[in-house]
Amino acid sequence: MEFFPHEIVREGQSHLIEDLDLAFAEGKTLLAHAPTGLGKTASALSVALKYAFQKDKKIFFLTNRHTQHKIAVDTLRMIRKKTGKNISVVDLIGKKWMCNQEISQLFGTDFNEFCRTLVEKGECEFYSNVHDKNGLTVQAQVLVKRLQDEGPLANEELVLVGAEEKMCSYELALSMAKKAKVIIGDYYYLFNPFVQSTIMKKMQVEMDDVILIVDEGHNLPSRVTDMLSSSLSSIMIKNSIMEAKKFGYQGLIHWLQELNSIINHLGEFEKDKEKLVRKDDFIYRIKKVVNYDTFIDELEIAADEIRKKQRKSYLGGISSFLESWQGADEGYVRTIEEKSGRNGSFLVLQYSCLDPAIATKEIFQKVHAAVVMSGTLSPTFMYKDVLGITNAVEKTYTSPFPPENRLSLIIPETSTKFTLRNEVMYKTIAEKCSDLAALIPGNVAFFFPSYSLRDEICQFFRSSKELFWEKSDMSKEEKEVFLNDFKQVKDKGGVLLGVTGANFAEGVDFPGDLLQGVVVVGLPLARPTLKNQEVIKYYDQKYHKGWDYGYIFPAMNKCIQSAGRCIRSETDKGAVIYLEERFAWQKYYDCFPDRIGLRVSKDYSKFVKEFFS
Numbered sequence: 001m002e003f004f005p006h007e008i009v010r011e012g013q014s015h016l017i018e019d020l021d022l023a024f025a026e027g028k029t030l031l032a033h034a035p036t037g038l039g040k041t042a043s044a045l046s047v048a049l050k051y052a053f054q055k056d057k058k059i060f061f062l063t064n065r066h067t068q069h070k071i072a073v074d075t076l077r078m079i080r081k082k083t084g085k086n087i088s089v090v091d092l093i094g095k096k097w098m099c100n101q102e103i104s105q106l107f108g109t110d111f112n113e114f115c116r117t118l119v120e121k122g123e124c125e126f127y128s129n130v131h132d133k134n135g136l137t138v139q140a141q142v143l144v145k146r147l148q149d150e151g152p153l154a155n156e157e158l159v160l161v162g163a164e165e166k167m168c169s170y171e172l173a174l175s176m177a178k179k180a181k182v183i184i185g186d187y188y189y190l191f192n193p194f195v196q197s198t199i200m201k202k203m204q205v206e207m208d209d210v211i212l213i214v215d216e217g218h219n220l221p222s223r224v225t226d227m228l229s230s231s232l233s234s235i236m237i238k239n240s241i242m243e244a245k246k247f248g249y250q251g252l253i254h255w256l257q258e259l260n261s262i263i264n265h266l267g268e269f270e271k272d273k274e275k276l277v278r279k280d281d282f283i284y285r286i287k288k289v290v291n292y293d294t295f296i297d298e299l300e301i302a303a304d305e306i307r308k309k310q311r312k313s314y315l316g317g318i319s320s321f322l323e324s325w326q327g328a329d330e331g332y333v334r335t336i337e338e339k340s341g342r343n344g345s346f347l348v349l350q351y352s353c354l355d356p357a358i359a360t361k362e363i364f365q366k367v368h369a370a371v372v373m374s375g376t377l378s379p380t381f382m383y384k385d386v387l388g389i390t391n392a393v394e395k396t397y398t399s400p401f402p403p404e405n406r407l408s409l410i411i412p413e414t415s416t417k418f419t420l421r422n423e424v425m426y427k428t429i430a431e432k433c434s435d436l437a438a439l440i441p442g443n444v445a446f447f448f449p450s451y452s453l454r455d456e457i458c459q460f461f462r463s464s465k466e467l468f469w470e471k472s473d474m475s476k477e478e479k480e481v482f483l484n485d486f487k488q489v490k491d492k493g494g495v496l497l498g499v500t501g502a503n504f505a506e507g508v509d510f511p512g513d514l515l516q517g518v519v520v521v522g523l524p525l526a527r528p529t530l531k532n533q534e535v536i537k538y539y540d541q542k543y544h545k546g547w548d549y550g551y552i553f554p555a556m557n558k559c560i561q562s563a564g565r566c567i568r569s570e571t572d573k574g575a576v577i578y579l580e581e582r583f584a585w586q587k588y589y590d591c592f593p594d595r596i597g598l599r600v601s602k603d604y605s606k607f608v609k610e611f612f613s
Contacts, residue, residue, distance in 0.1 A: 003046040005078035020047040029370040033377040035399040063215035089152035092185040098170040126168040207366035217372035221356040228353035232321040240314035267347040274337035331355035333534040361388025378593040407575040407611040412584040416522030430460035440517035445496040447562040449524035470498040500524040505562040517575040556591035
């Protein structure tokens with residue numbers, strides 16, 4: 001294979017390469033459940049490059065993880081070195097993160113408006129050094145050519161170049177993207193309708209010229225529904241009233257106070273702290289105070305002026321929400337709920353997307369060919385349905401790692417089922433966890449369904465090893481320090497007490513002997529919120545699989561993701577233990593994509609001792 005970067009193709013990897021070859025040749029979408037270690041990135045990029053050069057196509061490699069950007073860039077550097085071909089690559093992240101202006105605390109609409117205003121007024125020297133009235137400046141043309149010739153650059157490197165040359169690194173990246181063979185970026189570059197239309201226009205690319213690689217594809221549905229959702233909180237309204245007072249927008253103050261009253265009135269609950277809200281009911285209440293469209297326009301005009309003075313505006317956030325509230329009904333739900341924060345409770349009005357296919361179906365139909373790949377893309381038929389992929393080829397690959405290097409065990413003795421939660425059960429679970437922490441040498445990680453449940457159980461947990469408590473709101477720096485400290489104690493042994501689906505259950509590697517065991521404690525089934533009930537109802541009507549698609553499969557995928565932290569290479573050895581009786585029930589047991597060597601036994605101490613002896 002011309003573009004394959006390594007000397008040897010592994011056995012399972014050769015099947016993946018063949019399937020990619022066929023899917024790209026036939027213009028289909030391959031849904032690949034491919035476990036860690038199969039070499040997904042190298043396989044997908046090498047096959048895609050073959051077609052991109054043959055058929056003059058552009059590759060979009062999209063991922064939601066920053067570490068995967070680096071892996072893709074490094075793989076492309078290896079391919080370029082091996083083939084000698086000038087493979088032009090652009091690694092894009094959000095415009096805000098590539099900006100050289102002082103823009104801390106600016107997000108979303110505020111940053112975009114701040115950027116637009118500076119550019120329009122000619123006050124951004126970084127932008128002006130890249131573009132003049134004739135297009136790219138001469139200096140920018142020279143720099144773009146130099147960067148393209150140098151080969152794949154990571155986004156951090158491009159940002160440094162932009163700072164040195166006093167040029168906007170985002171605009172440099174877009175200029176390079178016109179000729180680039182590979183675009184590495186976040187999901188929203190293709191799946192956010194507004195961003196996609198802007199990017200494709202700037203790159204002068206048609207969708208049928210795109211070969212799409214979606215990495216960590218199990219995250220795509222939730223990321224897309226988040227992109228298509230919006231919310232308005234009582235905190236935002238209070239801040240916007242203060243903002244209107246500060247900048248003298250007297251006319252808006254009355255309307256905002258009335259909006260606050262409307263939210264408070266809608267948030268009068270009988271028993272549960274949430275309820276459905278009808279689209280027309282909310283609009284009607286506002287119209288009794290002010291014309292709905294006039295309100296949006298006046299908010300946006302004020303927000304534009306305020307951003308010129310302080311860059312950020314709450315009024316703009318309210319305008320955006322009111323705009324989105326008028327959106328479609330099909331595939332969406334409108335709710336209001338009371339939430340708890342640091343300073344007490346507050347109300348949130350939400351317009352939530354239930355169906356990612358609203359955005360994804362058309363993309364997969366239009367691109368030349370695609371692959372959606374992940375180590376937990378299981379079951380593949382669910383992803384085919386929820387992403388609206390009509391030309392799918394579904395494939396499941398086995399792990400390339402020796403099965404004897406892993407102990408897989410279900411202990412069917414305890415349960416985190418809501419009806420069984422009490423102090424006796426918490427003590428029993430803690431006792432089993434204490435046993436396992438002692439039986440498994442070195443570092444071990446426990447993943448619980450939630451922080452509150454972990455804290456209830458772990459008040460009874462005992463271990464001679466050092467304990468590492470994951471916190472819900474850790475910064476990037478705090479996570480790095482936490483992980484580093486945990487890895488440092490591997491010889492004496494440490495215990496990570498984490499949460500399934502949170503900071504350390506995905507996207508974190510513990511190669512070698514840095515982690516000897518993972519224990520998944522309980523099932524992280526979603527809370528039966530109104531939104532989750534609506535998701536179940538929606539997929540029941542659409543596919544007759546509401547309970548599976550909205551409840552069981554997402555929870556099991558979180559468990560399998562957490563379990564995957566343990567064994568990251570063919571030489572790693574470790575125990576993966578599922579502590580919950582429901583894992584042995586048929587409907588949950590069938591969700592495990594790889595059941596080779598998976599035992600169900602209450603005699604866990606015998607198996608763990610034998611394995612580590």
